[in-house]
Amino acid sequence: MSWNDKRLETLVGVMLRTGVLLAAAVVLTGGVLYVVQSHGARADYAHFQPEPAQYATLKGAATGFTTLQPRSIIMLGLLILIATPVARVGMCVIGFLMERDRLYVAVSSAVLLILLYSLFFHR
Amino acid sequence: MSELWFVVVIFTCSLAGGLLGALGGLGGGIVIVPVLTIFFHVDIHYAIGASLVSVIATSSGAAAAYVREGFSNIRVGMFLEIATTLGALVGAWLTTRAPAQAIAIIFGLVLLYSAYATLKTQHEVFTEQPDKLALRLRLQGSFPTSSGEQSYVAQRVPLGFGIMGLAGMLSGLLGLGAGAVKVIAMDQAMRLPFKVSTTTSNFMIGVTAAAGAGLYLRAGYLAPGLVMPVMLGVLAGSLIGSRLLVRVHVKTLKRVFAVLVLAMGVEMIFKGVTGS
Numbered sequence: 001m002s003w004n005d006k007r008l009e010t011l012v013g014v015m016l017r018t019g020v021l022l023a024a025a026v027v028l029t030g031g032v033l034y035v036v037q038s039h040g041a042r043a044d045y046a047h048f049q050p051e052p053a054q055y056a057t058l059k060g061a062a063t064g065f066t067t068l069q070p071r072s073i074i075m076l077g078l079l080i081l082i083a084t085p086v087a088r089v090g091m092c093v094i095g096f097l098m099e100r101d102r103l104y105v106a107v108s109s110a111v112l113l114i115l116l117y118s119l120f121f122h123r
Numbered sequence: 124m125s126e127l128w129f130v131v132v133i134f135t136c137s138l139a140g141g142l143l144g145a146l147g148g149l150g151g152g153i154v155i156v157p158v159l160t161i162f163f164h165v166d167i168h169y170a171i172g173a174s175l176v177s178v179i180a181t182s183s184g185a186a187a188a189y190v191r192e193g194f195s196n197i198r199v200g201m202f203l204e205i206a207t208t209l210g211a212l213v214g215a216w217l218t219t220r221a222p223a224q225a226i227a228i229i230f231g232l233v234l235l236y237s238a239y240a241t242l243k244t245q246h247e248v249f250t251e252q253p254d255k256l257a258l259r260l261r262l263q264g265s266f267p268t269s270s271g272e273q274s275y276v277a278q279r280v281p282l283g284f285g286i287m288g289l290a291g292m293l294s295g296l297l298g299l300g301a302g303a304v305k306v307i308a309m310d311q312a313m314r315l316p317f318k319v320s321t322t323t324s325n326f327m328i329g330v331t332a333a334a335g336a337g338l339y340l341r342a343g344y345l346a347p348g349l350v351m352p353v354m355l356g357v358l359a360g361s362l363i364g365s366r367l368l369v370r371v372h373v374k375t376l377k378r379v380f381a382v383l384v385l386a387m388g389v390e391m392i393f394k395g396v397t398g399s
Binding site: 005006008009010012013014016017019020021023024027028030031034035038043045046047048049050051070071074075078081082084085086088089092103104107108110111114115117118119120 | 164205261
């Protein structure tokens with residue numbers, strides 16, 4: 001089967017769905033543990049206190065995951081979710097390469113670079 | 124309110140928001156942010172953090188269903204994502220600096236105009252006329268109708284690209300998918316068919332939101348206990364909504380869309396003026 005836009009879109013659709021369902025499963029697992037382990041009054045969201053940085057990194061989320069900390073498991077799921085559209089753009093770069101469409105290899109690479117910049121370097 | 128009850132209520136509200144979001148080509152954030160801040164007194168930072176994450180879930184979750192229907196256009200989406208991701212970078216940068224009230228008022232005014240413009244043009248205005256720039260960028264396609272394949276070519280590409288930059292900025296600034304503005308860029312500026320615009324917008328929302336999500340994560344906007352029920356609820360709602368989309372009449376869709384945009388605009392201006 002040759003590469004065309006329809007095939008690429010189908011692959012992208014399947015990949016996005018897989019990513020989001022995986023993320024949702026991880027978040028749900030963390031969520032169930034979170035509710036089960038909660039005591040008394042709920043957390044206060046009325047006053048903004050930046051969430052601790054330990055959850056904002058892959059390493060932090062992974063460490064919490066191995067020790068079954070509900071909040072870390074949820075954050076790992078969120079990191080998977082945020083990574084999914086980035087992976088989608090990466091797949092489009094490969095797809096347009098297979099189609100030998102130089103213009104859209106350049107276009108999708110530009111989008112990928114902007115995304116990577118925003119995730120790792122942007123302040 | 125106990126933790127369990129809070130999670131259940133937030134999940135239910137998010138489910139309704141996700142359903143409406145999928146049907147109108149909007150992110151669920153439009154409903155979620157006002158509900159969280161007004162009814163649950165959640166700080167705006169947490170609200171837009173939860174909203175932006177749920178917007179990624181909405182977009183990604185519905186994608187497979189949209190692809191099957193054959194309306195979305197991967198090239199149109201990818202090309203315009205250059206504008207939305209750059210815009211999101213600017214928006215996320217601005218969100219820590221610009222006065223939020225002024226931005227809310229401007230955003231609200233833009234949305235009121237959009238609602239008016241959507242209701243005014245009830246007919247499909249797409250054309251097959253060749254547009255030089257659009258053809259060079261291969262911004263064309265076709266979609267299935269009851270009377271066979273209908274082809275289209277994008278018009279006024281620079282205008283659409285510019286509006287997309289603005290959409291990206293609003294996404295990064297307010298934690299929304301800004302799907303409403305994306306649809307306007309494609310449907311009205313670029314004269315693309317409405318269903319092509321809404322489904323392609325859905326694809327673009329996730330990528331645009333991901334560009335803002337990194338900053339939100341580092342700024343500590345993502346509270347796990349709040350994001351969890353919002354994200355799961357919006358996702359469930361959007362999956363149901365995407366199944367209903369093909370059965371909904373375009374005119375009905377446009378009216379629902381216009382009412383939502385109108386309500387959103389009034390809400391934004393009210394919040395901006397009163398400073399609440």
